[in-house]
Amino acid sequence: EAQVTQNPRYLITVTGKKLTVTCSQNMNHEYMSWYRQDPGLGLRQIYYSMNVEVTDKGDVPEGYKVSRKEKRNFPLILESPSPNQTSLYFCASSLSQGAGTEAFFGQGTRLTVV
Amino acid sequence: GQNIDQPTEMTATEGAIVQINCTYQTSGFNGLFWYQQHAGEAPTFLSYNVLDGLEEKGRFSSFLSRSKGYSYLLLKELQMKDSASYLCAFLNDYKLSFGAGTTVTVRA
Numbered sequence: 001e002a003q004v005t006q007n008p009r010y011l012i013t014v015t016g017k018k019l020t021v022t023c024s025q026n027m028n029h030e031y032m033s034w035y036r037q038d039p040g041l042g043l044r045q046i047y048y049s050m051n052v053e054v055t056d057k058g059d060v061p062e063g064y065k066v067s068r069k070e071k072r073n074f075p076l077i078l079e080s081p082s083p084n085q086t087s088l089y090f091c092a093s094s095l096s097q098g099a100g101t102e103a104f105f106g107q108g109t110r111l112t113v114v
Numbered sequence: 115g116q117n118i119d120q121p122t123e124m125t126a127t128e129g130a131i132v133q134i135n136c137t138y139q140t141s142g143f144n145g146l147f148w149y150q151q152h153a154g155e156a157p158t159f160l161s162y163n164v165l166d167g168l169e170e171k172g173r174f175s176s177f178l179s180r181s182k183g184y185s186y187l188l189l190k191e192l193q194m195k196d197s198a199s200y201l202c203a204f205l206n207d208y209k210l211s212f213g214a215g216t217t218v219t220v221r222a
Contacts (some may be wrong), residue, residue, distance in 0.1 A: 033210070042201065042214035043157070050208055058209060090156060097208045102147075102159035 002027045006091050006106035013081055013113055021076045021109050023091030029104075031097040032074040033058065034066065036087040037108075043090065049074055050097065081113040118213040120202050125219045126192055134187045134216045136202035144205040148176050148187045151199045151215065160187070160200075192220050 004025045013019055025032065033048035035058075045058030049068040063085055065077040074093075078085060088110050092103040118138040126132040138146070145164040149157040163169055163178035163185065175188040189196055199215040 031208070035212075040214055043203075043212040045209060045211070048208060056208070059211070097205070097210070102162070103149075103157075103210070105156035105158070107156050 002104070004091055004093050004104050004106040006089075006109050008109060009107060010110050011112070013111070015082055015113055016080050019078050019081060019111075021078075021089060021091075021111070023074045023076065023106060024072050025074075025093040025104070026072065027093060027095075027104065028071065029093035029095050030071070031095070031101075032068065032091065032093045033103070034064070034074070034076045035090045035092065036060065036085075037090060038087050046076070046089075048097070081111075083113045085111065086113050087111060118202060118204060118211055120200075120213040120216045122214070123217045123219070125221060127221050128192055128194060130192050132189045132192060132218060134189070134200050134202075134218070136185045136187070136213060138183050138185070138202070138204050138211075138213075140183075140204055140206050140211070142206040143180065144207065146176075146178055146185050147203045147205065147210070148174075148185075149201040149203065149212075151201060153198070157201055189218070194220050194222065196220050 007022045034046040035043040044060045047066040049055045091106040094101045094103045120136045148160040151157040161176040168177045173190045178185045197220045199217045201215045203212040
């Protein structure tokens with residue numbers, strides 16, 4: 001089954017404790033991205049990757065890191081999480097980012113930083 | 115800068131038609147998407163417009179006017195399962211920018 005898998009689905013952590021949210025897709029998609037979703041603000045892009053070893057900042061990259069060492073994986077790293085990073089996070093992939101290719105989203109990771 | 119606006123909430127009756135408007139401002143434009151998101155779930159793709167005009171897909175249609183920076187999503191023959199949030203998003207190069215979403219509630 002074609003899908004984007006994120007782990008974990010739920011995470012509660014403490015301020016400053018490094019964490020990684022994994023994202024994997026099995027559709028051989030080139031383009032992957034991370035979003036955070038907050039009430040009243042909608043989905044905001046954190047980072048995106050156009051292919052292996054090619055990443056770039058989205059609209060809200062501060063406090064986050066990503067890597068794209070393999071085509072299928074695009075982990076999101078919070079080196080020192082803070083309470084303002086409490087949010088719902090979505091990973092998405094698409095064949096490319098152009099010509100109307102739809103994005104497939106993972107099921108989301110609800111992160112709480114206390 | 116970039117900005118995208120859509121109404122926060124809309125309510126309609128089962129079987130009716132609802133139109134969700136979206137206006138955007140952007141320095142570059144490569145297309146406009148609509149996604150549906152049920153509560154607690156991931157967004158799913160509904161439509162894509164890159165040229166002006168109407169795209170029809172079953173009960174859902176999407177319209178784009180690039181000169182006006184305007185799009186709408188038309189939902190016909192509303193069903194209870196259409197109760198969801200509808201997200202408008204424009205593509206600028208490789209970046210996708212979303213509006214805050216419109217929550218549509220369908221009443222029996």
